[in-house]
Every structure is written in C-alpha cells, then in structure tokens.
Amino acid sequence: MNQLNEHTMRPRDRVLAALAGKRVDRPAAICPTSIATVSLMERVDARFPAAHRDAELMTRLAETAWTEVGFDSIMPVFSVVQESAALGCTVDWGDQANWPTCTGQLATAARDIRIPADVLARPETRCVLDSIRELKRRWGDHVAIIGKTMGPWTLAYHVFGTQNFLLMTIDEPDEVKRSLDVLKELTVLFGQAQIDAGADLLTLPDHATGDLVSADYYREFLQEIHTELCERIPCPLILHICGATEDRMRYIRDTGFDGFHFDSKNDIRRSLEIMQDRCRLVGNINNPQTLYRGSVDQVRQEVRTAIAAGLTLIGPECALPLACPLENLRAIPETIQLDHTSDQTPGTGTG
Numbered sequence: 001m002n003q004l005n006e007h008t009m010r011p012r013d014r015v016l017a018a019l020a021g022k023r024v025d026r027p028a029a030i031c032p033t034s035i036a037t038v039s040l041m042e043r044v045d046a047r048f049p050a051a052h053r054d055a056e057l058m059t060r061l062a063e064t065a066w067t068e069v070g071f072d073s074i075m076p077v078f079s080v081v082q083e084s085a086a087l088g089c090t091v092d093w094g095d096q097a098n099w100p101t102c103t104g105q106l107a108t109a110a111r112d113i114r115i116p117a118d119v120l121a122r123p124e125t126r127c128v129l130d131s132i133r134e135l136k137r138r139w140g141d142h143v144a145i146i147g148k149t150m151g152p153w154t155l156a157y158h159v160f161g162t163q164n165f166l167l168m169t170i171d172e173p174d175e176v177k178r179s180l181d182v183l184k185e186l187t188v189l190f191g192q193a194q195i196d197a198g199a200d201l202l203t204l205p206d207h208a209t210g211d212l213v214s215a216d217y218y219r220e221f222l223q224e225i226h227t228e229l230c231e232r233i234p235c236p237l238i239l240h241i242c243g244a245t246e247d248r249m250r251y252i253r254d255t256g257f258d259g260f261h262f263d264s265k266n267d268i269r270r271s272l273e274i275m276q277d278r279c280r281l282v283g284n285i286n287n288p289q290t291l292y293r294g295s296v297d298q299v300r301q302e303v304r305t306a307i308a309a310g311l312t313l314i315g316p317e318c319a320l321p322l323a324c325p326l327e328n329l330r331a332i333p334e335t336i337q338l339d340h341t342s343d344q345t346p347g348t349g350t351g
C-alpha cells in the first residue's frame, strides 16, 4: 500500500527530504539548536556542565531528542563555545541551569588569531566528534544526526568580545574582514570533521542577529563568506540566526544554504515568500512564551499554524530554555504525528 509506505518514512529520510524540498509523509520535528533541558539531564543522569565536554554524557543527553522527546533528529552540540574554547578563549562552563559563555578577550586584531594545529584534538572539539561517531553508530540508520559548526561572525564575538567586535565593524571594517577570513577556516575544519564522523547535516549558527547587525552589514560582511562556506562544506547546511531577520532573508536565500532556522519574530508566510523555495525555513515555535511558559495546547496551536503556513521542518526557534517543561517539548512531534496518522493526504494539515 502506497499510503502505508508514505507513513513509514524513516525520520532521517524525512528530515533530509524536507530539507531538499522533496515530498515528505509528514513535517519533520527537528532540533538544529539545543533542546537539552534540566528534566532531560535528570532523566538520563547526564548534566551540564559535564555534558559539554564528556562524549559519553553528551551522547546520552543528545539522544534523548529521539528516545524521550520523539524528534526526527539528534544534535549533540549544546553550547556555542566548543570551538572557541579549543581556540583558547576563556570559558565559564556554567552549570545545570546556565549556558556556558566566553569571558575575556583572546585577540585585538586578525593577526592575533591562530588556529592551533591540534584544534580538533582539544577536549571541547574532540568530544563533539566522538559523540557524533557514537550517535551515528547507535541511531544513524534511522534518525538524522545533526552537527554544528559556528560561523565566523559568532566566533569573532568570542575571540574579540561582542562589544569590541561590533565597534570594529564601524571603525575597522577591513580588520573585521581579515578576521572573518581567518575564522571561517575553523568553521570549515570543524564542519568537515563532523561530516567525517557521521553527521548527516550541519547547523551553522552565525549570530548576525536583527537587534545587533543590520541587513546591509549582513550583505557587506557575511553574504560572500556564507556563499563560500556553502560551497566548501559538503553536506546540507542550516543557517541559524536569531531575532528579526526578514530584512536579510533575500541575501541569505542567495547564499546556497539548504535551510534557514528562523525566529518566531518573523512572519512565516512572508518569510516563505522571500525564500521562494530556494532555501527551506526551519523553526519557528516560540521559546519564551510558548514552549517555556505556555501550555501544551498553545504549543499544539503554534505547531499547527506553522504547518498550515507551509513549514515542513518544525522545531523550537533557537536553543531551548533549560527549564522548558518536557510535555511542551514533546507536544511538537506529538502534534505532527497526531495530525498525520489518519489516512489523509500527506501535507494537508489537521484534517
């Protein structure tokens, strides 16, 4: 029975097909950024901050996306500081309720930035590679394994300090370009290593966010580099930028990213129009109001709205708040499944 086959698509195939703009049996529930929460940490006894640097704990916590939550993907890189730590940035690794952050300043100019020859052998990067290898072994035939390599703009925040770097973009634009050119090599290196370890696709967060950086800045500093990264990293890529980004989506669309993980501050239908189906939109369930403070019904409602608007890759808009209730997170894949288990035509929503 054709219908039955369509409804038994493997999660991995569903994610990759949706990301390629191909037909899927139902929208994929996907986590391009972290969905680790305190309750998931407690369930499998794999907690922050140890889970950021211990491959076994990282693996155990990451696989809960599939085993406990029911997403179609697993993504083990919970923080945004792994490769910055490997570069030598000072990191406060936080605790169970707080994310790691880079503190201090590693460089004042491009010439200060050196990518160590053993950057992929440092504990913070090696742990990610070991975890992806193990996740691929455990789940890789069935579930999409997503890696994460930070873009040069975010790396520059960590290396220079966010405020310093943003000032540089005004005072020393050439120095900014030189710095991004150095840092993008780490994006490629870490991305390729994760592909070699078994990642099916990569999230590439590069926080040129709406409130910090204008659309013109995106075009001036990042569009060309992002285009180059899409050419050089040989797997499907999802760009992640938080905040209001509709004003830069036409530039993002032209880079070659397979997907763009976008924030609920953006209108879904308008965003889809801008993307013209050349780059798939991924997201954009609201974190603070809906997933963190809202009810299961509110999550269901928002998932249905997103699907009705035309999204085929559904998930939280950004890294999930660590105190998010598990039932709200579970409501994302549950709603998709509930709405697509009857014998309706695939893709027709709630029926």
Ligand SMILES: [Zn+2]
Residues within 6 Å of the ligand: 240, 241, 242, 317, 318, 319
């Ligand atoms: Zn974000």
